[in-house]
Amino acid sequence: MKLLYTVNSPYARKVRIVATEKHIDLVLEEVVLTAPDCPVKQYNPLGKVPVLVLDDGDSLYDSRVIVEYLDNRTPLAHLIPQEHSSKVWVRRWEALADGVCDAVVAIVMEKRKATPDEMLLNKQLDKVMRGLATLEKDLDTQKWCVNNSFSLADIAVGCLLGYINLRFSGVVDLAKDYPNLQRLNEALLKRQSFIESMPVP
Numbered sequence: 001m002k003l004l005y006t007v008n009s010p011y012a013r014k015v016r017i018v019a020t021e022k023h024i025d026l027v028l029e030e031v032v033l034t035a036p037d038c039p040v041k042q043y044n045p046l047g048k049v050p051v052l053v054l055d056d057g058d059s060l061y062d063s064r065v066i067v068e069y070l071d072n073r074t075p076l077a078h079l080i081p082q083e084h085s086s087k088v089w090v091r092r093w094e095a096l097a098d099g100v101c102d103a104v105v106a107i108v109m110e111k112r113k114a115t116p117d118e119m120l121l122n123k124q125l126d127k128v129m130r131g132l133a134t135l136e137k138d139l140d141t142q143k144w145c146v147n148n149s150f151s152l153a154d155i156a157v158g159c160l161l162g163y164i165n166l167r168f169s170g171v172v173d174l175a176k177d178y179p180n181l182q183r184l185n186e187a188l189l190k191r192q193s194f195i196e197s198m199p200v201p
């Protein structure tokens, strides 16, 4: 199986971390989305990474589908709980973390324009702030996001926090304003899967 990815995509990082935690070997193929010969569109009509290309040539996207596929490849150490209610909560944490990522990505892209749209920036910033406040409050003093055990919820939040530290540290100070999320981030950064997939400034 081959993963098409970019180094700093938080969604692709989520997939890489899940693969490492599950001890699943993936061939990693780094792509440049703007390159004319970029293979991504051939496998994903949306033209987005990550894409998992299976051995038979079929492809899976987006990151939420890929992580579910990988989690079910091996029965050991499930990152998405089998029990229905816990599974729904893990996926809600993931949806919120990914949604905040979407808003940060939209802001970063808009700011690269010659004349950024202030209304769009404010709308996306509202989503970031409301999302982070909810994650901070819901985590509270727990070590992990759901059921006191490490899961996809922690991975998704960790990828968001890594992306914020990479692209948004001038706007959001995790250590100062989000102590619960900062504590989670510090715990995650001790794991090999997080260390080897660190975004590159």
Ligand SMILES: N[C@@H](CCC(=O)N[C@@H](CS)C(=O)NCC(=O)O)C(=O)O
Pocket: 008, 009, 010, 011, 033, 046, 047, 048, 049, 050, 062, 063, 064, 098, 105
């Ligand atoms: N919901 C998607 C989001 C993927 C996504 O937005 N990836 C970005 C890179 S961080 C991308 O490929 N952007 C290129 C584009 O939008 O054309 C997922 O979870 O995989």
